Amino acid sequence: MVKMQPYVKNWYDFFEEGKVMGLKCNRCGSYEFPPVATCHNCFGTDLSWVEMSGRGKLVAFTLNPYPDPPFAEYAPFIYGEVVLEEGPAYATMILGVDLDKQEELYERLPVDVTAVIQQRDGYKFIAFEPVG
Amino acid sequence: MLTYELKRPVSIIGVGCTPFGNVLETPELKGMTERELFAWAAIEAMEDAGLEASEVDAFYIAHCMPETLSHQFSSFAMVADWIGMRNKPGFHHETACSSTNTGLRHAVLDVASGVYDVVLSGGIETTNSHPMEGKPAHMREPLSNAELWYRTNYGADQAYWYPGGMAVSALCDFALMGYAKKYGVSLKDIERALNAASIANRRNAVRNPLATITTKELADEAREHGFSDVNDYMTSDFNPKLGTIMRAFHAATVVDGASALIVCATDIAKNFTDAPIDVIGFGSAVTIPYHETEAQWEVEKSAFDQAYRMAKINPYRDIDYMHVHDCMLNTHITSTETGGYFRPGTSWKAILEGRTAFDGDKPISTTGGRTWMGHAWSASAGAEIAEAVRQMRGLCGDRQIDPAPEVSVIENIGHGIHVNVSVLRAHV
Incomplete structure (x- = not known):
């Protein structure tokens, strides 16, 4: 089962909390900002939310x-x-x-x-x- | 495994294109709907190919914004009867402003696969107006330029790109700032090169009977407004800035029009025409442009590289004519270098020296470009391919490239972003 989530909504919801968030690939360490469901670098789909430096x-x-x-x-x-x-x-x-x-x-x-x-x-x- | 080879060679055997103008105003087009325009281009392409609809196996229609501009989808059915294609395979598609370049690819692949022998691929767009609500298609009302662009910007990703205050002019200015920094060119010289590109495009448009929106060269227009030097006119309030660098005359003028082409298997092309044009390569690539941080876009490089690999050409040596997607004239500077028509950092100077004029040694966009032939969204790429075919056949009159090009490259960029590149070679 694919673990999909409402990434777009979540990204905007984090702004309501004052947080600038992106996704970090758990396989290669690349960042996705704004968030998408596939790593642009290694094409992995296991990504976690992290706070960006801004x-x-x-x-x-x-x-x-x-x-x-x-x-x-x-x-x-x-x-x-x-x-x-x-x-x-x-x-x-x-x-x-x-x-x-x-x-x-x-x-x-x-x-x-x-x-x-x-x-x-x-x-x-x-x-x-x-x-x- | 990627082979970058067609299983069966394919050639263009016919092209057609309407005048580009405004169906509410332009005498040649006045009162016409999308149907007559598409049929005009398609029938002209069939006549050029020396065949009738009974010999066409399938067709594609590119129509980028049918719901907004035509209150219609199912564009395939809209035109099928008009071009003799009832009960045959017909497909609507779009890749925004590169659509009819992509449409060539679709048609070529259909023939290269061996499924069909002859395929028609065309495009239609009516950007200046839209139908009155609930009324027959010929009853139209003007659409303001601001409203058109607002709807056209549905081409920008609505999750992330658009909500940051997206500006189309940014695509021009970002690339040019990167270029100027990278090669140490002043913004003043960049502006001079953009102005020269616009002047060259206008010179081509005046010589192109299908470009109806303008009749005089920019130097003559400048004189009418009291400017003895066209360069002063180009930096005056008559040519207002649309961004930090880009001005109005560096951007597309919107028009209505249609284009079409017909391809067939190369081994039967001579049954139809003495002058087939072989499609020897194509490439496509997509992205969202905020990923592009350099003057030369990766997405364009990818599409060019695919096309050249398939065509087995060296761009620095083998290209006689190039059309780049000039809805913003930065592409005459940046895309021509990405596509190997010029060495890095040299295009701006070549433009200033007049080398990109139709009678220069590196001609670009002899239609008049999207600035001055105008931009009919999904129909324009087909017009640009038709122009390349006619240049290669030596049919372009007083804007003819001499000698006629043997190898042409047509690059288009659709909003969003979709890049499609086609490489054509005169059949020998």
Whole structure:
């Protein structure tokens, strides 16, 4: 019997507890963030929840001036690609950036960032902001 | 064991493509539904192949967003009668904006397996409008660009990718920032290269009778707006930024249209046409793009590598023409290098030097690209394959590549992400 669980719901539910969680493969030690049911590295399916460091590096970004309606309230905002300390990469909103200083941010890439859990309408999601 | 070989060689023997425009406005298309558009492309492909529907064993229809844009699924039934395929095998499929490139693969595999001899594969999309609720299919109303993109972003994974505030422009800017950092190119030069790529695409579109959305080159358009230098126009408010780097003229223009092609077993191709085009390789790969942290995407590299291994070609030596998926023009810089059309770090300069124009030594996207021929979602890849076939046959008039290409590569990227690469070679 496959031991499936509602991974997506659980990931978002952990944000409600203030935790940034991922999965760690019990066979090879690779991380899955966000969580999926199969290890990308060794293809094993025995994975366990672990708390992530929340630390990573912003490696690229863009200004999103015209987001889809669900994100209109944030416009314009910076959206970026973050490589986590544990290895996986994820793209999401980057907060705490002066929109007039995008060139400066680009010159500083890669930039250390840390996770910040954000409240939205009915759920919390993960964003990042530069350290310091 | 992976053999990367077809059990039976397969050739394209016919192609068809409608003008790309807007069924609410464009004179050639006005009043038409998806049925007439698909039939137009399919019948043209059959005529090009010198056969009739009775000789076609099966068909595929790519239709990326039928429920949103056509209030319809079962697209196979929607068109079967229109193309003479009642009671024959017919299949609807989609891999988003790479659909009709994938459709070539489906058709080729059907023939290579030995199950069928002749298969038609086409695509249709009507992006500018949708039917009125509960009314016949020809009664349509406009769909705003914002609403279209909102629905199109159902192509983004809704569990993890979309909820972070996903921006399509990010796919362009992330890759270009990685490229600029890796090769020490200034963002100013990257912008110049994007502008040059858009200017080259427009120059092609003006020479492509199927590209109806534009009639003048960007330099002429600039002059009309009071700019003596087209580069000043390209960095003005007429070309607003859509991201940190990308501007409006670096992005797709949405259009309506249909495309189709017909393949058959190579050993019978000469029964139909004097100019078959052999399908010698293909590759496909999928991912979610937040896994891509470099300028050159792993998912594209995988698809290109599969295709080249199957085709047994050296991309740096053997490719005469390449179409890359230019719904965002970063691909003229990044994908062309991933696909081995240019050496790493050199494409941006080649674009600025005019080498990627139809009359340059490394032509790209002679349709006018998705910027200026326009982007008809699932139909566009087929238009781009049809263009490659016509270039290889020497039929492209005043945008003809000289000499006609012997080997062409068509790469497409579907939202989500799906990459499909096809390699074509003129039959000898």
